[in-house]
Amino acid sequence: MQALxxxxxGSHLNPDSSTPTYRHADTVRETGVFDEVATAFWKEEPSFxxxxxxxxxxxxxxxxxxxxxxxxxxxxxxxxxxxESFDVEQWDSDGTSASSTTLEASDVDKTIHYCGPAGxxxxxxxxxxxxxxxxxxxxxxxxxxxxxxxxxxxxxNENSAKAIRYHADRIRDSGxxxxxxxxxxxxxxxxxxxxxxxxxxxxxxVPLFVADGYHTQEDIPEDMGLTDDYRTGWETPAEVDSTRIxxxxxxxxxxxxxxxxxxxxxxxGADVGSAVEQVRRDTRAGAD
Amino acid sequence: MTTPxxxxxxxxxxxxPVACDGLHAEYxxxxxxxxxxxxxxxxxxxxxxxxxxLAADHERYVQNWAYWNExxxxxxxxxxRWLEAADETAIxxxxxxxxxxxxxxxxxxRIEVRLVDGKRRYEIRHTxxxxxxxxxxxxxxxxxRSLVTEDDDGRxxxxxxxxxxxxxxxxxDLTGRACVETVEYVYPATVANWYLERxxxxxxxxxxxxxxxxxxxxxxVQTWNRGDSYEHVNWVAEACCADSxxxxxxxxEYDDETELDVPGGDGAFPCREPCSLVIAAARKWTRLEGEQxxxxxxxxxxxxxxxxxEIIDAVADGRAAEIREADxxxxxxxxxARYLRxxxxxxxxxxxxxPTETSE
Ligand code: SF4
Numbered sequence: 001m002q003a004l005x006x007x008x009x010g011s012h013l014n015p016d017s018s019t020p021t022y023r024h025a026d027t028v029r030e031t032g033v034f035d036e037v038a039t040a041f042w043k044e045e046p047s048f049x050x051x052x053x054x055x056x057x058x059x060x061x062x063x064x065x066x067x068x069x070x071x072x073x074x075x076x077x078x079x080x081x082x083x084e085s086f087d088v089e090q091w092d093s094d095g096t097s098a099s100s101t102t103l104e105a106s107d108v109d110k111t112i113h114y115c116g117p118a119g120x121x122x123x124x125x126x127x128x129x130x131x132x133x134x135x136x137x138x139x140x141x142x143x144x145x146x147x148x149x150x151x152x153x154x155x156x157n158e159n160s161a162k163a164i165r166y167h168a169d170r171i172r173d174s175g176x177x178x179x180x181x182x183x184x185x186x187x188x189x190x191x192x193x194x195x196x197x198x199x200x201x202x203x204x205x206v207p208l209f210v211a212d213g214y215h216t217q218e219d220i221p222e223d224m225g226l227t228d229d230y231r232t233g234w235e236t237p238a239e240v241d242s243t244r245i246x247x248x249x250x251x252x253x254x255x256x257x258x259x260x261x262x263x264x265x266x267x268x269g270a271d272v273g274s275a276v277e278q279v280r281r282d283t284r285a286g287a288d
Numbered sequence: 289m290t291t292p293x294x295x296x297x298x299x300x301x302x303x304x305p306v307a308c309d310g311l312h313a314e315y316x317x318x319x320x321x322x323x324x325x326x327x328x329x330x331x332x333x334x335x336x337x338x339x340x341x342l343a344a345d346h347e348r349y350v351q352n353w354a355y356w357n358e359x360x361x362x363x364x365x366x367x368x369r370w371l372e373a374a375d376e377t378a379i380x381x382x383x384x385x386x387x388x389x390x391x392x393x394x395x396x397x398r399i400e401v402r403l404v405d406g407k408r409r410y411e412i413r414h415t416x417x418x419x420x421x422x423x424x425x426x427x428x429x430x431x432x433r434s435l436v437t438e439d440d441d442g443r444x445x446x447x448x449x450x451x452x453x454x455x456x457x458x459x460x461d462l463t464g465r466a467c468v469e470t471v472e473y474v475y476p477a478t479v480a481n482w483y484l485e486r487x488x489x490x491x492x493x494x495x496x497x498x499x500x501x502x503x504x505x506x507x508x509v510q511t512w513n514r515g516d517s518y519e520h521v522n523w524v525a526e527a528c529c530a531d532s533x534x535x536x537x538x539x540x541e542y543d544d545e546t547e548l549d550v551p552g553g554d555g556a557f558p559c560r561e562p563c564s565l566v567i568a569a570a571r572k573w574t575r576l577e578g579e580q581x582x583x584x585x586x587x588x589x590x591x592x593x594x595x596x597x598e599i600i601d602a603v604a605d606g607r608a609a610e611i612r613e614a615d616x617x618x619x620x621x622x623x624x625a626r627y628l629r630x631x632x633x634x635x636x637x638x639x640x641x642x643p644t645e646t647s648e
Binding site for chain 1: 361430433437438444446447448449472476477479480481484491501503504560561563564565568
């Protein structure tokens, strides 16, 4: 038997924090390729500490639903899951290239394939693009459009900016959008002056966050000038300094995220059959 | 007549001997043995058809074996057997109570198992909702996850085992597997830990070890190890882990050798280490307890002093919202509190005009 465990941050205060995690886990569960699909949280239950013992499967794929490599993926999750022989060197990562490592957890008799975070997988690039399609309601969006990928910045974790740049570069290289920029909340180039960074009249702004919360629903919309007060909401698109801003909200809420979880597990050796293709197809807006 | 369960038994027994809840069956060189001591059955050298006829006469034992012979995880099996007190109740009595329906509580859940057409079916609802007929019906275990996210007042429940489980729903007709799944959505990992505890294998991490593991912003809690930290941890446990706040039974103590003074509670399932909510609260208390005590002087009437105490109690017991608007007899009543504030706070919100910082 094989199990997928999606591990995420969760929140003591905001019930929406875990919503995307649940939703993507449900999507994977429905494909039926895993005997068990579980979620676990740093701030909610089951905790990282106690999730493995709830599983029957002897082979477990653990995928962190985090945006970048760093404190959580390298310290908190392995420690709390009791992956005692974990050493970050096993990932041999340049900051965005962790794939997976195979370990044992000291409280259960199982093989644990501990994967790199969802946010740095190549398939995440497609999720950002899909998010742009969703918010513009245009499956071919790109021509005449700029795309901004937005992150925290390096303040807390330098890999966080690396992940943003990584995907921005990949999308730019694909040539689909007229312009692509990586912008940040607490460093240059800043998201505040989004229209200064683009020539195009239309710009899609996709924050690379797992869930909607304070940053994506209050901070960024106000900083960008979409609204003076987040509580009153904003238009999509909203006109700021004669640029039309299509603000997408957290990329992690895009249904295609489920595909990244699947691909992470597949890369680590999970048998996922044709689930990747199925999820890619079924999560498209308007799919049955 | 050979029922499917009886046919399954005779084929199973040809593979290996069967022993389940008072039923013993064996097969050796073309002959069968069947023993059900509590029913006075003890026969050897039976042919297949004699064996099946005799087994069919004691159908409940065979059905019971067939159910417990299904494939399931050890913890799930132990839990489902516990629900019907299988280890303590012989088949005749057990089937009697199963037919009527027999219930156990698990935290705030009421779980009933009963026989429907000879098959075990499970029903889950809030214990307070026993006997209600106006509940919303659910059949998908996954529904439970969103049902329990908020309490009856629509407030987010950050601790799944807080005794604030919402009311008004029922899962009336679950299989054993779906029953365990539903329970796990309501109270994650409780079945696994309860089972480990029954096996004598629960891995409890006490306060000291759990705090010692913390890093990042929670590393600060480690500094809470002054001489009086044992006292602090008692207060944490009393504040957060009492049965009135959490339906888990706290099994963690200060450390391997030092028990806390406050009781762990009567919960059906154990808590094996301080949870994230307690760690986050402890972080706050660590900072607050770093302050030095000071002596303040306040002027209050005796009733006002008691009123302050009552207000703290009302908030701590979660009673504040229930106090009726016009119930001015209750010292924690809103008008009473507003009157006290109007009278005793100065323009800077200092109680009886006494500044918080006394160093000027
Ligand atoms: S630490 Fe206390 S509040 Fe938290 S789950 Fe355990 S018993 Fe409940």
